[in-house]
Amino acid sequence: MEENNTKMKMPEESFSSMQTQDKSAHLGAILGILIVILVLILGGLYVWGSTMTSTTDSSTHTNTRPTAEENNEPESTNAEAEVDTMGALSTSNEINAIQADIDSTDLSNLDAEITAIEAEINAASE
Numbered sequence: 001m002e003e004n005n006t007k008m009k010m011p012e013e014s015f016s017s018m019q020t021q022d023k024s025a026h027l028g029a030i031l032g033i034l035i036v037i038l039v040l041i042l043g044g045l046y047v048w049g050s051t052m053t054s055t056t057d058s059s060t061h062t063n064t065r066p067t068a069e070e071n072n073e074p075e076s077t078n079a080e081a082e083v084d085t086m087g088a089l090s091t092s093n094e095i096n097a098i099q100a101d102i103d104s105t106d107l108s109n110l111d112a113e114i115t116a117i118e119a120e121i122n123a124a125s126e
Contacts, residue, residue: 089104090097 089101092098
């Protein structure tokens with residue numbers, strides 16, 4: 001008779017290999033769940049951050065002009081006086097009224113103001 005040299009596996013050996021396979025399957029599932037949770041958290045933080053920046057941007061930009069006290073510039077009183085003078089112009093569209101408004105407009109200080117502005121720019125750039 002032929003002798004059969006097949007080795008029989010003990011039940012403990014097969015049981016331990018099944019436990020190893022189960023552990024690796026559980027580890028893969030746990031790792032997948034952790035990755036999904038991390039992606040959801042990062043997505044939530046991105047959406048929250050983008051809504052916060054859009055809310056902040058819209059609240060900081062206002063289209064209101066500063067008052068004379070807030071402006072605190074020396075030419076503010078001059079500008080207000082010039083605006084008041086402009087209000088004294090005629091509302092008529094007759095040629096004689098328009099010519100009278102042009103003649104009453106004082107442009108003599110225009111060059112002096114431009115020179116002052118250029119001097120301020122040059123002083124700031126130095």
